[in-house]
Amino acid sequence: MSLPLVLDCDPGTDDALALFLALASPELDVLAITVAGGNVGLDRTLPNALALRSLTGRDIPVYAGADRPLLGSFASATRVHGIDGLGGIALPLGRPAEQEHAADAIRRIVRTAKAPITLVGIAPVTNFALALMTEPSIAANVEQIVLMSGAWGEGNATPAAEFNAVSDPEALAVVLACGRPIVIATLEVATQALCTPQHLADMRASGVGRCLRAACDIQGSVPFSRRLGGTGAALYDPIALAWLVRPDLFTTRPAQVTMDLGPGPCRGRTVIDRWGRTDQPANATVLETIDAEGFFALLTERFNCLP
Ligand code: BDR
Numbered sequence: 226m227s228l229p230l231v232l233d234c235d236p237g238t239d240d241a242l243a244l245f246l247a248l249a250s251p252e253l254d255v256l257a258i259t260v261a262g263g264n265v266g267l268d269r270t271l272p273n274a275l276a277l278r279s280l281t282g283r284d285i286p287v288y289a290g291a292d293r294p295l296l297g298s299f300a301s302a303t304r305v306h307g308i309d310g311l312g313g314i315a316l317p318l319g320r321p322a323e324q325e326h327a328a329d330a331i332r333r334i335v336r337t338a339k340a341p342i343t344l345v346g347i348a349p350v351t352n353f354a355l356a357l358m359t360e361p362s363i364a365a366n367v368e369q370i371v372l373m374s375g376a377w378g379e380g381n382a383t384p385a386a387e388f389n390a391v392s393d394p395e396a397l398a399v400v401l402a403c404g405r406p407i408v409i410a411t412l413e414v415a416t417q418a419l420c421t422p423q424h425l426a427d428m429r430a431s432g433v434g435r436c437l438r439a440a441c442d443i444q445g446s447v448p449f450s451r452r453l454g455g456t457g458a459a460l461y462d463p464i465a466l467a468w469l470v471r472p473d474l475f476t477t478r479p480a481q482v483t484m485d486l487g488p489g490p491c492r493g494r495t496v497i498d499r500w501g502r503t504d505q506p507a508n509a510t511v512l513e514t515i516d517a518e519g520f521f522a523l524l525t526e527r528f529n530c531l532p
Pocket residue numbers: 237238239240264302305347348373381387388389461462
């Protein structure tokens with residue numbers, strides 16, 4: 226039986242590859258794709274999600290959600306993802322989004338599901354927070370929440386904070402406190418699996434499908450970061466999906482995760498107590514290590530299952 230889930234995203238170059246991995250994996254039953262502003266504005270992330278969905282040929286409903294965080298103002302990440310969010314790779318749009326708001330759709334889907342639903346968040350988690358805040362009882366029918374978010378060390382958006390976390394820290398605090406099992410893929414696990422030019426060349430040579438080609442073109446547009454040594458680009462979001470498909474590729478650690486919600490330079494930092502220094506009970510499972518070559522083999526195999 227495949228795992229019923231809602232995928233919340235902000236495509237976003239790495240979101241694109243995560244979406245392809247999710248839709249190519251028979252282990253996962255993607256009930257809905259919900260979209261937030263994040264890497265670029267919602268006016269771009271929504272058409273990007275629609276175009277990516279359409280390229281896969283899968284008719285999964287797509288819902289537009291929050292275009293800004295619960296508090297504060299919206300900030301994008303165009304330096305990494307390009308002004309259009311997909312590194313300038315133009316794709317046909319496909320059919321439009323559903324009319325329902327993403328947060329309403331999440332609440333309806335979770336409330337009415339026969340089996341508990343997994344929520345996968347690879348964007349600022351505003352849509353999940355809105356759903357949980359406006360109908361807290363849905364948490365009882367959430368199986369787990371799997372996030373790409375945060376860092377136990379240095380950030381990528383600020384010295385202290387990772388992009389998704391700092392883009393809506395209050396929303397992440399709401400999700401972390403909801404009482405359901407949380408799994409977090411942080412920057413650190415992603416940077417163990419840098420996508421090098423060789424990985425990309427091998428992937429490109431593995432097939433001829435339009436999704437494989439789009440994935441390689443999109444990932445090829447991502448600039449290498451100085452922070453990561455300039456040898457490759459991290460593939461953050463697909464790691465959260467890979468955990469659901471191939472948990473054997475990872476080692477994990479239970480930890481207490483809290484948010485720095487202060488106004489200072491550490492705002493948005495995920496404080497991850499990996500060594501139990503606070504004596505507080507763990508509220509999350511943190512992915513600690515990844516088998517990088519196994520991960521790239523999985524991506525390559527699955528992208529070749531798509532048209
Ligand atoms: C996360 O931030 C976004 O830029 C990426 O899509 C990913 O979700 C990495 O920090």
